[in-house]
Amino acid sequence: MASKESVTFRQMLADASFYYGAELVTTRGIAPPGQTSKLVELGEALAADPRIGWISVTDNPGGNPMLPPDWLASILKNKSCEVVTHLTCKDLSRNGLESAAWRYAAEGFENILAITGDFPASGYQGRSHGVFDFDSAALIAMLSSMNQGLKVQGRKGLESLPATNFFIGAAVSPFKRHERELMPQYFKLARKIRCGANWIIPQLGYDMRKFHEVKLFLDWAKLPVPLIGNVYVLNKTVAGLFNANKIPGCVVSDQLNELCQKQAASPDKGAKFFLELAAKQLAVFKGIGYAAGYLAGIAKAETFGRIIDLASSYGENDWKSFVKELIFPQPDEFYLFQQDEATGLGDGARLNPLYLESLKTPPKTKNVTAGYRFSRRVHSLAFTPGKGLYDTATWFYRHLEGKEDRLVARALHVLEHASKAVGFHCKDCGDCSLPDCAYLCPRGCCSKGSRNGPCGGSFNGRCELADKDCLWTRAYDRLKYYGESEHMLDGSAVFIDSALEETSSWSNMFLGKDHHHVVPPAKETPQPKPK
Numbered sequence: 001m002a003s004k005e006s007v008t009f010r011q012m013l014a015d016a017s018f019y020y021g022a023e024l025v026t027t028r029g030i031a032p033p034g035q036t037s038k039l040v041e042l043g044e045a046l047a048a049d050p051r052i053g054w055i056s057v058t059d060n061p062g063g064n065p066m067l068p069p070d071w072l073a074s075i076l077k078n079k080s081c082e083v084v085t086h087l088t089c090k091d092l093s094r095n096g097l098e099s100a101a102w103r104y105a106a107e108g109f110e111n112i113l114a115i116t117g118d119f120p121a122s123g124y125q126g127r128s129h130g131v132f133d134f135d136s137a138a139l140i141a142m143l144s145s146m147n148q149g150l151k152v153q154g155r156k157g158l159e160s161l162p163a164t165n166f167f168i169g170a171a172v173s174p175f176k177r178h179e180r181e182l183m184p185q186y187f188k189l190a191r192k193i194r195c196g197a198n199w200i201i202p203q204l205g206y207d208m209r210k211f212h213e214v215k216l217f218l219d220w221a222k223l224p225v226p227l228i229g230n231v232y233v234l235n236k237t238v239a240g241l242f243n244a245n246k247i248p249g250c251v252v253s254d255q256l257n258e259l260c261q262k263q264a265a266s267p268d269k270g271a272k273f274f275l276e277l278a279a280k281q282l283a284v285f286k287g288i289g290y291a292a293g294y295l296a297g298i299a300k301a302e303t304f305g306r307i308i309d310l311a312s313s314y315g316e317n318d319w320k321s322f323v324k325e326l327i328f329p330q331p332d333e334f335y336l337f338q339q340d341e342a343t344g345l346g347d348g349a350r351l352n353p354l355y356l357e358s359l360k361t362p363p364k365t366k367n368v369t370a371g372y373r374f375s376r377r378v379h380s381l382a383f384t385p386g387k388g389l390y391d392t393a394t395w396f397y398r399h400l401e402g403k404e405d406r407l408v409a410r411a412l413h414v415l416e417h418a419s420k421a422v423g424f425h426c427k428d429c430g431d432c433s434l435p436d437c438a439y440l441c442p443r444g445c446c447s448k449g450s451r452n453g454p455c456g457g458s459f460n461g462r463c464e465l466a467d468k469d470c471l472w473t474r475a476y477d478r479l480k481y482y483g484e485s486e487h488m489l490d491g492s493a494v495f496i497d498s499a500l501e502e503t504s505s506w507s508n509m510f511l512g513k514d515h516h517h518v519v520p521p522a523k524e525t526p527q528p529k530p531k
C-alpha cells in the first residue's frame with residue numbers, strides 16, 4: 001500500500017491496493033466546557049494512523065440531530081486526512097442540500113456519500129418532520145449537474161456556474177429476503193450510477209454471498225463502478241438490535257444472532273470472535289474484488305488497527321477457506337445469481353433459473369388489481385402522447401388555460417382530485433408520478449415519498465415506517481406481471497416541482513409543465529476530473 005499522504009480517496013478506489021476507511025458518528029451536543037471532544041481525539045488518532053486511508057463522517061444517523069459532518073471533517077482535513085462526508089435528504093430540502101453541497105465544495109470536501117437517510121426518529125419537543133424533497137437518486141443527479149457547471153437562470157438567460165468536482169458515492173441495500181424487494185434495489189442502484197454515482201457502498205450486512213452478488217450485478221449490467229465493503233463490528237447488543245429489525249435495513253439473521261449471543265457468553269465476551277468476523281469480512285472483500293473496506297461501529301482507534309492488522313495477516317487466498325462461514329442469509333432469501341457450490345458465492349455466469357422462468361410466465365399477484373388494469377387502460381387512452389385522446393385533451397386544456405373564467409378549470413381540478421384521492425390516496429401534488437410508480441401514489445403510499453425507487457429500509461417486504469407493504473414491492477409485482485419489471489427504473493431521476501402543488505396534474509401534464517416533460521439534467525454518467 002502506498003503512503004496514504006500521497007493518495008486521494010478517488011485514487012484509493014482506482015488503485016490496485018486495498019485501502020481501509022473508518023466511519024465516525026458525530027455527537028448530539030458539544031464537549032463539556034474545558035474538555036476536548038472524545039470524538040475529535042478519536043478522529044485525530046485515526047487520521048494519524050497510516051493504516052486508515054480515509055475517514056467517513058455520518059449525517060444525522062438513525063434520524064437524530066447531531067453536529068453536522070463538515071464540523072468534524074474540517075478538523076480532520078487540517079490533519080491531511082482524506083475525508084468522506086455523508087449528505088442525506090431527510091432534514092434538508094433541495095435548496096438546503098444544494099446549499100450544503102456548495103459549502104462542502106467551498107470547504108474542499110469533494111467526496112460525498114449521497115443517501116436518502118433514515119426517517120427522523122427524534123427532535124426538540126417532538127419528532128421532526130422528514131423532508132425528503134429529494135431522494136438519493138435525485139440528490140446524486142443534482143451533484144452531478146453541479147459537476148458539469150449548474151445551469152441557473154441569470155439576468156441574461158441561462159448561466160453556467162463554476163463546476164464542482166464532487167466524487168459522488170451511493171449506497172445499495174441488498175440484504176432483502178424477497179425478489180420483489182431485492183430487484184428494485186438493484187434497478188435503483190443502476191439508476192443512481194446513471195445519475196452520476198462514481199462509487200458504491202452496500203449497506204452493512206453479514207452475507208458475503210450477497211455482497212459478492214452486488215459486484216456480479218454491476219459486472220452483468222456493465223456498470224464498472226468501484227465498490228467499498230461495509231463492515232459493522234458486531235457485539236451482543238448490536239446483533240440483537242439488528243436481528244430485531246430495530247435499525248432499518250440492518251439485518252442479522254437468527255442463525256448469526258444465536259452465534260453472537262453464544263460467543264458473547266464466553267469469558268472474553270466474544271471479543272475475539274467479533275474482531276475475527278470483521279477481519280475475515282475485510283479479507284473476503286479484498287478477495288472478491290472490492291476496491292476498499294470500511295469499518296464502522298468501533299469506539300477505539302486501537303480496535304480499528306487490530307482488525308486491519310488481522311485482515312492484512314491473511315494470505316492472498318485464505319479468504320476462500322473461510323468465506324462459507326460468513327454467509328448468513330435470511331430464510332429462503334432470494335439471490336439473482338446461482339450459487340457456486342465450490343465457493344458458496346454467486347456464479348456470475350448463471351442467473352437464477354427460477355427468476356428467469358418467472359419473467360416468462362409471471363405469477364398472479366394480488367397487487368394486479370382491477371383498479372391497476374383500469375389505470376393502465378386510461379393512461380394508454382388519454383395520457384400517452386400521440387395516442388387516443390391525448391391531442392384532444394391537450395387542445396382542451398390549452399383552451400381552458402387561455403380563459404379568464406377559471407370556473408370550469410377549477411371544477412375539473414376538484415373532480416380530478418376527488419377521483420384520485422379515492423383511487424390512489426392522492427395528495428394533490430400537481431406533478432403526478434402515478435405512471436412512474438405502477439399507479440401507486442408516492443405521496444400517499446410511500447412514507448418518504450420516493451419517486452426514484454425504494455429506500456433501503458424495507459424488511460420482509462414491509463415499509464420501514466408503517467405497517468404496510470413497501471410501495472416498490474407492490475410496484476414490482478404489478479410491472480412484472482406485464483413483463484415490465486426489468487425496465488421499472490430505466491431513465492433519469494424524477495424530480496417533483498413543488499410550484500405545481502395543489503394544481504391540476506392533468507392540466508400540468510397536457511400543458512407540458514410537469515416532470516414528464518422536463519429535459520433530464522444528466523444523460524451520461526460523467527467522469528469526475530482527476531484531483
Ligand code: SF4
Pocket residue numbers: 420424425426427428429430431432433434441442443444505
Ligand atoms: S403523485 Fe401527486 S398528483 Fe399523482 S396521485 Fe400522488 S399526490 Fe396525486
Ligand code: SF4
Pocket residue numbers: 445446447448449450453454455456457458462463464465469470471472
Ligand atoms: S414504502 Fe418502501 S421506499 Fe417508501 S419509505 Fe417505506 S420502505 Fe422506504
